[in-house]
Amino acid sequence: SYVLTQPPSVSVAPGETAKIACGGNNIGRKPVHWYQQKPGQAPVLVVYDDNDRPSGIADRFSGSNSGNTATLTISRVEAGDEADYFCQVWDGSSDQGHVIFGGGTKLTVL
């Protein structure tokens, strides 16, 4: 089955840029979606289809996807961005499609 790999943690100072990677075999061929989850809350979609933002999501959030790595970039990081981030794809390679999530990355704002 298809596997998405994320680093367990990323740390960044306020005002700096955070990059969270999501690795998968030829992931560049699949649309990648990213979710933010704060403690005790449901996940929120922050980037979809590699680099589109839902309404209401700050333009500090962006994404890219090529080859075997997709990346979520958070510019000018704020304390409120501290959260877990999950990447996600649809794996339709088998007769039974599956939604696949990465293991999640905890973003710490120093």
Place this chain on the structure above:
Amino acid sequence: EVQLMESGGGLVQPGGSLTLSCAGSGFSFTKFAMNWVRQAPGKGLEWVSGISASGDETYFADSVKGRFTISRDNSKNMLSLRINSLRAEDTALYFCSKGGTQMIDALDRWGPGTMVSVSS
């Protein structure tokens, strides 16, 4: 405003059964795929099942195939998940989430979740 509200969680003994429900409002329920995603305490997100907008196509994670059944009632804007033969590892917060018109689309809205605890 899009709203999703899950219900039906609780404490269940191993081997028992449970049906979770999700009520959708504020959008054209019949046009969108729906999914169930669970999160064990302190762990990441795990997709368990999805269903197409029409309900004709259903999908399951390998870990729950044969024990979970997903269904929807588009006349009532309701999504359901029937869980049989519950195991300790099914203990989790279960989220209902709205997809797009296709299963490949993002899950753009989530409910607050309903907790399922499996213990004797």
